[in-house]
Amino acid sequence: MVSAVFHTSLDTRGAGAKSPRVAVATIAPVPAIARPVEPAPPRPGYDWRGLALKVVPPIVGIALLIAIWAALTRNSTSFPTPGATFAEAVKVFSDPFYRNGPNDQGIGWNILFSLYRVAIGFGLAAAVGIPLGFVIGRFEVINHMTSPLISLLRPVSPLAWLPIGLLVFKAANPAAIWTIFICSIWPMIINTAVGVQRVPVDYLNVARVLNLSEWKVITRILFPAVLPYMLTGVRLSVGTAWLVIVAAEMLTGGVGIGFWVWDEWNNLNVKHILIAILVIGVVGLVLEWTLISIARRFSYDDA
Amino acid sequence: MKTFIRASEVWVPSTDRTILEWGGGLYRDAPRFAAVSKTLCFGRGEGLPGQAWEQGRPIVLKVFEGSYFRRTAAAHAEGITCGIAVPIFAGDFLTAVLVIFCGDDESHAGAIELWGNVPSESADMALVDGYYGTTADTFEYISRRTTVRRGNGLPGIAWGSGLPVFIEDLGKSARFLRADSAVKVGINRGFAVPCPVPSDASFVLAFLSALGTPIARRVEIWKPDAEREHLHLEGGFCEQGGRIDPGPSHLSLARGQGTIGQVLVTGVPGLSDRAGAEPNGWGAAATELGLESLLVTPIVDRGRLVAAAAWYF
Amino acid sequence: MKSFIEVQNVEMVFTSRKGRFHALREIDLKVERGEFVTLIGHSGCGKSTLLNLIAGLTRPTSGVLLCDDREIAAPGPERAVVFQNHSLLPWLTCFENVHLAVERVFAASEKSDKLKERTQAALDLVNMGHAAAKRPHEISGGMKQRVGIARALAMEPKVLLLDEPFGALDALTRAHLQDELLKIVARTKSTVVMVTHDVDEAVLLSDRIVMMTNGPAATIGEILRVDLERPRDRVELVEDSRYTHFRKAVLDFLYTRHGHVERVAA
Numbered sequence: 001m002v003s004a005v006f007h008t009s010l011d012t013r014g015a016g017a018k019s020p021r022v023a024v025a026t027i028a029p030v031p032a033i034a035r036p037v038e039p040a041p042p043r044p045g046y047d048w049r050g051l052a053l054k055v056v057p058p059i060v061g062i063a064l065l066i067a068i069w070a071a072l073t074r075n076s077t078s079f080p081t082p083g084a085t086f087a088e089a090v091k092v093f094s095d096p097f098y099r100n101g102p103n104d105q106g107i108g109w110n111i112l113f114s115l116y117r118v119a120i121g122f123g124l125a126a127a128v129g130i131p132l133g134f135v136i137g138r139f140e141v142i143n144h145m146t147s148p149l150i151s152l153l154r155p156v157s158p159l160a161w162l163p164i165g166l167l168v169f170k171a172a173n174p175a176a177i178w179t180i181f182i183c184s185i186w187p188m189i190i191n192t193a194v195g196v197q198r199v200p201v202d203y204l205n206v207a208r209v210l211n212l213s214e215w216k217v218i219t220r221i222l223f224p225a226v227l228p229y230m231l232t233g234v235r236l237s238v239g240t241a242w243l244v245i246v247a248a249e250m251l252t253g254g255v256g257i258g259f260w261v262w263d264e265w266n267n268l269n270v271k272h273i274l275i276a277i278l279v280i281g282v283v284g285l286v287l288e289w290t291l292i293s294i295a296r297r298f299s300y301d302d303a
Numbered sequence: 304m305k306t307f308i309r310a311s312e313v314w315v316p317s318t319d320r321t322i323l324e325w326g327g328g329l330y331r332d333a334p335r336f337a338a339v340s341k342t343l344c345f346g347r348g349e350g351l352p353g354q355a356w357e358q359g360r361p362i363v364l365k366v367f368e369g370s371y372f373r374r375t376a377a378a379h380a381e382g383i384t385c386g387i388a389v390p391i392f393a394g395d396f397l398t399a400v401l402v403i404f405c406g407d408d409e410s411h412a413g414a415i416e417l418w419g420n421v422p423s424e425s426a427d428m429a430l431v432d433g434y435y436g437t438t439a440d441t442f443e444y445i446s447r448r449t450t451v452r453r454g455n456g457l458p459g460i461a462w463g464s465g466l467p468v469f470i471e472d473l474g475k476s477a478r479f480l481r482a483d484s485a486v487k488v489g490i491n492r493g494f495a496v497p498c499p500v501p502s503d504a505s506f507v508l509a510f511l512s513a514l515g516t517p518i519a520r521r522v523e524i525w526k527p528d529a530e531r532e533h534l535h536l537e538g539g540f541c542e543q544g545g546r547i548d549p550g551p552s553h554l555s556l557a558r559g560q561g562t563i564g565q566v567l568v569t570g571v572p573g574l575s576d577r578a579g580a581e582p583n584g585w586g587a588a589a590t591e592l593g594l595e596s597l598l599v600t601p602i603v604d605r606g607r608l609v610a611a612a613a614w615y616f
Numbered sequence: 617m618k619s620f621i622e623v624q625n626v627e628m629v630f631t632s633r634k635g636r637f638h639a640l641r642e643i644d645l646k647v648e649r650g651e652f653v654t655l656i657g658h659s660g661c662g663k664s665t666l667l668n669l670i671a672g673l674t675r676p677t678s679g680v681l682l683c684d685d686r687e688i689a690a691p692g693p694e695r696a697v698v699f700q701n702h703s704l705l706p707w708l709t710c711f712e713n714v715h716l717a718v719e720r721v722f723a724a725s726e727k728s729d730k731l732k733e734r735t736q737a738a739l740d741l742v743n744m745g746h747a748a749a750k751r752p753h754e755i756s757g758g759m760k761q762r763v764g765i766a767r768a769l770a771m772e773p774k775v776l777l778l779d780e781p782f783g784a785l786d787a788l789t790r791a792h793l794q795d796e797l798l799k800i801v802a803r804t805k806s807t808v809v810m811v812t813h814d815v816d817e818a819v820l821l822s823d824r825i826v827m828m829t830n831g832p833a834a835t836i837g838e839i840l841r842v843d844l845e846r847p848r849d850r851v852e853l854v855e856d857s858r859y860t861h862f863r864k865a866v867l868d869f870l871y872t873r874h875g876h877v878e879r880v881a882a
Contacts, residue, residue: 200703202701202703205703208690209693209697210716210717211690211692220705220716224705225707426644426645441857444858444861445861445862445865448862450838450839451838452836452838452839454835455829455835455837456837456838459838
């Protein structure tokens with residue numbers, strides 16, 4: 001089989017008159033057999049088929065969407081066409097970081113501000129939610145104490161928390177951050193708590209036999225064991241957080257992508273709204289992908 | 304049918320309690336041995352009965368040559384190869400010594416094991432000594448390396464209950480009874496009798512037999528009723544009839560009734576070489592089964608008779 | 617004379633929402649220093665419970681357990697446990713897994729170089745020195761179990777407790793690891809208590825086999841002393857009639873006398 005592989009690769013390279021090479025190749029396999037056997041897929045060339053399967057359908061899908069859009073807006077006066085939107089987008093992205101005033105800044109700044117608010121709110125939620133999740137998971141009593149509260153508050157729409165934020169903090173920025181905080185905290189608490197409860201008893205028994213201190217148990221055993229669950233919680237939160245910030249900003253104003261959407265609506269600049277939608281979607285996607293890749297790096301196949 | 308137990312005798316202390324005197328014996332086909340035995344008496348520590356008295360616990364004697372045994376020549380002449388002496392106590396007082404002699408030969412084999420436990424030392428009952436005759440090494444090899452817990456295994460069950468126990472099928476898969484035999488014969492029947500002693504140690508004497516070479520032709524376990532007026536048949540095994548079920552109440556034996564009933568009165572072993580003369584229908588049944596003699600021994604725990612074991616030959 | 621491990625009249629009753637479960641009754645056991653004792657019995661006979669009691673992972677309902685004259689009140693590295701499910705922490709390498717144990721026991725008195733030496737030595741002892749940097753998911757089941765044994769031994773425990781350590785492995789790996797365990801125990805002169813349901817394993821490895829009755833309220837039935845000389849070679853022993861006798865004795869206990877639960881007592 002090894003010699004067949006050699007044959008094939010030489011064939012695809014069209015090296016017809018390489019018989020002496022082939023003869024050498026067939027003798028050479030002896031050391032190759034001594035190697036540990038790894039399933040070696042035949043690699044005559046690049047996997048065009050797989051690539052095609054992954055790339056072509058999405059492109060077709062998007063193209064289809066644009067085509068429908070173009071078709072629908074061909075004769076419309078209020079709704080812009082793909083072409084017009086694209087032209088506007090070029091303009092917008094050509095100068096993303098301008099500053100004309102506190103309420104008129106480049107799209108780049110808007111995105112960054114929104115992300116900044118998400119980061120703060122999110123960070124606070126993690127800082128509070130994850131330790132709280134640990135405690136809830138580890139101590140049955142506290143679990144019983146908090147679980148009705150969590151069940152009660154969790155289904156509340158984060159935007160309903162916004163007025164409270166405005167009342168307490170009296171400013172748009174902290175209120176928006178507060179809203180992010182309150183909506184992202186629930187998955188973090190719950191997933192962390194579940195993770196702690198799901199730590200295999202065997203690991204805890206190892207900790208007991210080793211007589212590890214509570215601190216060591218938390219850092220060397222619980223924390224790494226719970227990390228995958230924690231990251232799942234974080235991943236679930238980030239989607240919601242990004243969603244919420246846009247809505248919150250629409251309601252509070254200031255700087256941010258959500259505010260920009262609302263502002264452009266007031267200006268009846270539909271093209272900008274569409275661009276904003278795209279941008280919001282792309283940023284959300286990037287956030288998720290980043291977290292997924294982080295989660296993957298920290299997961300380990302349990303065998 | 305020849306049995307593994309060849310002879311049995313009872314020795315009782317004299318009135319001044321200095322010697323043990325012959326108190327009866329069954330010597331079915333060992334007349335020379337009988338003749339010698341009837342003439343003897345033993346001081347404390349002398350001979351096999353004397354040793355049992357001295358040591359205060361059952362003894363298994365397998366090698367007669369050069370030991371304290373006084374009837375070596377007679378024993379050899381009759382093919383008797385092992386003697387077991389069981390002292391019977393009432394509290395701290397020795398009331399009798401029961402001695403059982405076994406002999407095996409080419410066509411008959413059995414094993415007798417003495418198991419003991421000292422509670423202050425261990426929770427295990429271990430083999431103190433055993434007579435394995437012509438049985439193959441396996442049995443002894445494993446028994447010497449096994450300890451049982453209360454309630455487990457033949458000796459363990461007797462130990463736990465304090466009563467004799469008969470097990471028809473020991474549940475040991477067939478083991479070679481004889482190394483040279485072409486046919487695998489298993490040791491499958493066991494009769495275990497507790498031997499209470501004044502100290503807190505526990506002893507159990509286990510008689511093991513194989514198909515076709517029974518310890519006795521019939522073994523019975525009797526228990527007294529609450530008032531200690533009657534002995535009821537609890538169970539046992541008959542080579543001809545199989546397992547014996549508990550006897551109906553009308554077949555109980557009252558105090559003093561027959562050899563078995565006498566044991567309830569005296570608290571010492573009883574023997575009879577006329578099994579057919581037993582009262583209350585037992586004699587007739589014995590005759591019908593062809594049983595000639597019987598030996599009954601009491602199990603006396605802290606002065607009270609808790610059971611009696613009977614062997615029929 | 618005091619034994620190294622003493623289990624004195626231990627009872628174990630578990631109470632849960634489903635009710636009481638009487639696991640163990642009247643357990644008395646003495647294990648001498650350097651002895652290799654196996655607990656064998658059918659499932660549900662409480663042998664793992666007994667091992668957990670000796671480990672200190674569970675407290676008895678009544679009775680006392682002593683190790684080296686001190687009451688066993690809690691688990692600890694001096695009674696190291698090798699679990700059936702290797703229990704290696706998957707986010708640490710093999711080296712780090714063993715090092716965790718070494719650090720716990722010796723960090724107070726030794727420098728980090730010495731700790732690293734100890735860790736490597738333990739891995740070498742089980743022939744896993746070459747895989748020190750690998751993570752558990754990168755090695756086979758047998759190797760994982762070896763690392764588990766290395767971790768336990770690295771703590772230089774007074775007692776090595778093994779709970780069906782080879783149960784999850786295939787027969788060949790099991791045989792291989794049994795041989796290795798024999799060599800290691802000979803070298804370290806450890807006192808070992810092992811739970812198994814494999815009769816051959818018990819006869820091959822043990823000095824004494826503790827045979828347990830069936831649950832519930834299981835207790836010790838019989839103890840068999842296996843005095844075959846060491847070192848024991850499994851290939852030679854197959855021919856040895858004594859090995860066969862021992863094996864038969866255990867099988868008799870397990871399958872003939874204490875067969876499946878449904879059999880009525882004689």
